Amino acid sequence: MVRMSRETLLPALAAHVMQNGLGSLSLRPLARSAGTSDRMLIYHFGSKERLVEALLDFLALQFTQALDTAFPAQRSVSRRACAQTVFDITGQPEFAPFFRVWWDIVAGCAAGDRAYLDAAGRIMDRLLDWVVDHLPESDPDPVEGARAVLAVIEGAQMLRAVGRGAIGQAGLSALEG
Amino acid sequence: MVRMSRETLLPALAAHVMQNGLGSLSLRPLARSAGTSDRMLIYHFGSKERLVEALLDFLALQFTQALDTAFPAQRSVSRRACAQTVFDITGQPEFAPFFRVWWDIVAGCAAGDRAYLDAAGRIMDRLLDWVVDHLPESDPDPVEGARAVLAVIEGAQMLRAVGRGAIGQAGLSALEG
């Protein structure tokens, strides 16, 4: 039997969460899909709550890394083009697992969970930075522009999640600049 | 003992869901807060799944009614003003319970639940109609304008849910017209 630690476990745990969501997470199926037992998850993480905290940290990190690898490195030609690029790429099927857990995180935030709020806020801040860096250099106010772009991207993604992607697309097309 | 039916039960059930969310809904606490037993909930609704379906229907209806009572009846002076009005009003504390269940619904959509997708889509369509009716009469394209307004509103609301309302506000301010 291979010795395991939080670090070696986390990728497998995160993969399971991306497929099955956070909302209905339970230790035994999670452990099984990572090749361990619930007993060992509690041993390594102390409690389910702290396991989820570690998971949120890991997922936030993984997301920020995915951003820089899956997305084109160069700047967009306009705010609208930037938003459209993010929207199109995150619409591809391989991003569905991430959004599945993302909306669980948002729901956790709305329920008042502090750990979820921290993780979600960090992810949004990181995404905001990414947008700032991908706006045209000619943008008159990249910080404010990135906020506008991020808001409409997120709205479009939520609408897509509930089967109304066309509405979100219209929002993107209405972005000025 | 008062005779109860789905119809007399639903308001109490919906109230409980607005306070406690849909994600962790379980029959016994739900029944207790409605003055019944899990036994009777299953009796009236057949199964938890069908109970949730009825609940989603009821909540969607209740939401559309709340829209017309809580919001000013007259048209806004601009797209931006319309979005800002909705954002401000829905930011008041009494709307928190609705958003709590709303983000649970979105999470259910992302998980692929058909009933959640239907309910969420209906709510968004109704909200879209509402925005169309509250845009200025001078709007050159109310349908497309309403889509743009709705997308940025929803993005702003999500960002507010995760503690980044300032980003969403910037998105609203960037709305043209």
Next chain:
DNA sequence: AGCTTTATGTAGCAGCCGCTACAAGCAGCG
């Protein structure tokens, strides 16, 4: 080698879950 610390398996606890079998009450109706 012996001893300590770390990692793991087995078994189980108390509690909750959706749901159901059974029986009783109760209303209306002949």
Next chain:
DNA sequence: CGCTGCTTGTAGCGGCTGCTACATAAAGCT
């Protein structure tokens, strides 16, 4: 009255939940 059908209470089933007590194996360390 007696019968019938709708509504409700009680009790419980099997299964799942997070978590733990206990024993054991494995890996250092001296």
